[in-house]
Amino acid sequence: MKLSNSFFIALVLSVFSMQAREEVTIIPQPTSVAYGEGSFQLKGKISIISAENLENEASYLAKVLQTGFGQSPRIKSKGKGIGLFLEESLLSELGEEGYILSVGKKGITIKAATNTGVFYGIQSLRQMLPPDFGYAAPVEGVTLPILEISDTPRFPWRAFMLDESRHFKGSETVKKMLDQMALLKMNTFHWHLTDDQGWRIEIKKYPKLTEIGSKRKNTQVSRKSEERTKEPHEGFYTQEEIKEIIAYAKARHITVVPEIEMPGHAMAAIAAYHWLGTLGTTTEVPAVFGKMDDSFNIGDEKVVRFLKDVLDEVMALFPGSVVHIGGDEVNYTPWETHQDIVSFMKEKNLGSPADLQIYFTNEISNYIDNAGKRMMGWNEIMGDDIHGEREQETVQTEKLAKSAIVHFWKGDLQLINRAVQEGYDVVNSNHWDTYLDYTYQRLPLSKSYAFDPIPKGLDQKYHARILGSGTQMWSEWIPTVESMEKQIFPRLAAYAEVGWTQTHNKDFDRFQRALDDLKITWAKSGISFH
The missing domain is CATH 3.20.20.80 (Glycosidases)
Incomplete structure (x- = not known):
């Protein structure tokens, strides 16, 4: 039986999405992880979109990505890429240390009420990368599954x-x-x-x-x-x-x-x-x-x-x-x-x-x-x-x-x-x-x-x-x-x-x-x- 190109591509993407989902292992286990369909290709040339009051967190993330991709991402105030956002309205939902990490088809966002929450979202993103990321030869890209993580700690x-x-x-x-x-x-x-x-x-x-x-x-x-x-x-x-x-x-x-x-x-x-x-x-x-x-x-x-x-x-x-x-x-x-x-x-x-x-x-x-x-x-x-x-x-x-x-x-x-x-x-x-x-x-x-x-x-x-x-x-x-x-x-x-x-x-x-x-x-x- 001959498979159509569109069916073959859909099958490959479906299998890859399932494999990527299994590879998302984060310690400590987040409060909730919801998977979507498809994947996002994270590449070294991606930009980090961040406000000035997240300079520490943006610089930290840039160093993490630089070690694995061999090039340092640009940190900008506007645009598309990995967005780091502070939203005070999330305080009642997420507390001082919680975060929401979203991987979509067009980019990644980390939202939290505080800098600490954003930082912890970055740590979850780090663990979604290959375990030898930054310790092996630089790679061109990393495929991540579409997902949303909402996470808060049990104890302060x-x-x-x-x-x-x-x-x-x-x-x-x-x-x-x-x-x-x-x-x-x-x-x-x-x-x-x-x-x-x-x-x-x-x-x-x-x-x-x-x-x-x-x-x-x-x-x-x-x-x-x-x-x-x-x-x-x-x-x-x-x-x-x-x-x-x-x-x-x-x-x-x-x-x-x-x-x-x-x-x-x-x-x-x-x-x-x-x-x-x-x-x-x-x-x-x-x-x-x-x-x-x-x-x-x-x-x-x-x-x-x-x-x-x-x-x-x-x-x-x-x-x-x-x-x-x-x-x-x-x-x-x-x-x-x-x-x-x-x-x-x-x-x-x-x-x-x-x-x-x-x-x-x-x-x-x-x-x-x-x-x-x-x-x-x-x-x-x-x-x-x-x-x-x-x-x-x-x-x-x-x-x-x-x-x-x-x-x-x-x-x-x-x-x-x-x-x-x-x-x-x-x-x-x-x-x-x-x-x-x-x-x-x-x-x-x-x-x-x-x-x-x-x-x-x-x-x-x-x-x-x-x-x-x-x-x-x-x-x-x-x-x-x-x-x-x-x-x-x-x-x-x-x-x-x-x-x-x-x-x-x-x-x-x-x-x-x-x-x-x-x-x-x-x-x-x-x-x-x-």
């Missing part, structure tokens, strides 16, 4: 945390992670900059924090092991380097949240300025990991003033609205016998070390509030004995300031319910479900993907109090960038979908198929993955 807080206190990685690694976060529409980089084993941020008023506190002579090799690397480890960020990274993140619509640990996990600072501690025995930065003995002497006004001085410089550097103060794993034993602290507790009528910690935390919270920001801390800041270490339960009289954000990481999930019922905002990073230093046997990809930040049975009226989730890359036992990347990838993609995609749109089989393309991109860009 979608975070990745990098611990650089234990093992310093450096600016290029951080920027590499910010690029991957942007691709996956993650909007919060939680930067763990201080801990017992290293102080990684320049504080101009206290130069010894980095002169001494950023260096350790040795490093424990594995948990509970006496073996050491027999090599020094050091590194820190100058304030100028931090400004550069903040600007890099801002261009990718990522907010950087600094974590400055207090009152525990403080021994690197105490090694630099011995008067900050309670034991009088901390003279160098520890080489071992775990819950340490010494903490800040928060019964001394001079020590509290030091911490506020540090926060002054931190808050001046970081433009975001949240400052994380840690607050976890404080060893109360030295406090119970230290004269300054015993006298301070008696003066303030504080009945327990937990009350003392909350009293201190509230003072810091108020200080941060007065600077126009909010304090965040791990859920020990509420005073609960989540480690089961207290010999007898004391009556807790102090209450955490209501402006604080509770970062849940450990304990009974009912603690989340209690926190939201008492009016606190919560970020759920339950360690069993979100810690990237855990092995894939302990935390397989399927479990990462299945995590729901909203605990089962939580009353609907409290759901808005769950801001979202974070995934944490603790680095005690992860010394190299390659080993770190294998812990992060591909699980980071699962957490991106946890934070963005509505539960009824989640499908692990579909996610794994979409992950195949992302793995090609990672491999081409030099990222190691499990």
Whole structure:
């Protein structure tokens, strides 16, 4: 049988449209994808149509297309091509981060109420391109299916945390992670900059924090092991380097949240300025990991003033609205016998070390509030004995300031319910479900993907109090960038979908198929993955 030319062309287009549709894989899965008939040929000579107030987003898209086509698109205010549009009327429909991406027969449009929404539409367009786009020889064109994507995130807080206190990685690694976060529409980089084993941020008023506190002579090799690397480890960020990274993140619509640990996990600072501690025995930065003995002497006004001085410089550097103060794993034993602290507790009528910690935390919270920001801390800041270490339960009289954000990481999930019922905002990073230093046997990809930040049975009226989730890359036992990347990838993609995609749109089989393309991109860009 002889086929007519028109029938043959229609058949080819129909088959191609079906194939193209199958190739549109985006992580995190969008809210809705509606396919039309036919396709659009995206070519390197296409123009980007954009208003001046979208200059950052237009330039970003131009660079993406230039790497794959070998020529940079023109950015114009009028014409046809890829249109980037801001429409304030879309705010009620799409919120601050949603977008509408349309591929028609004559061009592509991305519409949103904000620059952030437009940027996320660009990320979805990026993932519709071939996975080796920009990493292989330049191509003349890419065929895209006709479609419309309407997309909004489930949660406003979608975070990745990098611990650089234990093992310093450096600016290029951080920027590499910010690029991957942007691709996956993650909007919060939680930067763990201080801990017992290293102080990684320049504080101009206290130069010894980095002169001494950023260096350790040795490093424990594995948990509970006496073996050491027999090599020094050091590194820190100058304030100028931090400004550069903040600007890099801002261009990718990522907010950087600094974590400055207090009152525990403080021994690197105490090694630099011995008067900050309670034991009088901390003279160098520890080489071992775990819950340490010494903490800040928060019964001394001079020590509290030091911490506020540090926060002054931190808050001046970081433009975001949240400052994380840690607050976890404080060893109360030295406090119970230290004269300054015993006298301070008696003066303030504080009945327990937990009350003392909350009293201190509230003072810091108020200080941060007065600077126009909010304090965040791990859920020990509420005073609960989540480690089961207290010999007898004391009556807790102090209450955490209501402006604080509770970062849940450990304990009974009912603690989340209690926190939201008492009016606190919560970020759920339950360690069993979100810690990237855990092995894939302990935390397989399927479990990462299945995590729901909203605990089962939580009353609907409290759901808005769950801001979202974070995934944490603790680095005690992860010394190299390659080993770190294998812990992060591909699980980071699962957490991106946890934070963005509505539960009824989640499908692990579909996610794994979409992950195949992302793995090609990672491999081409030099990222190691499990």
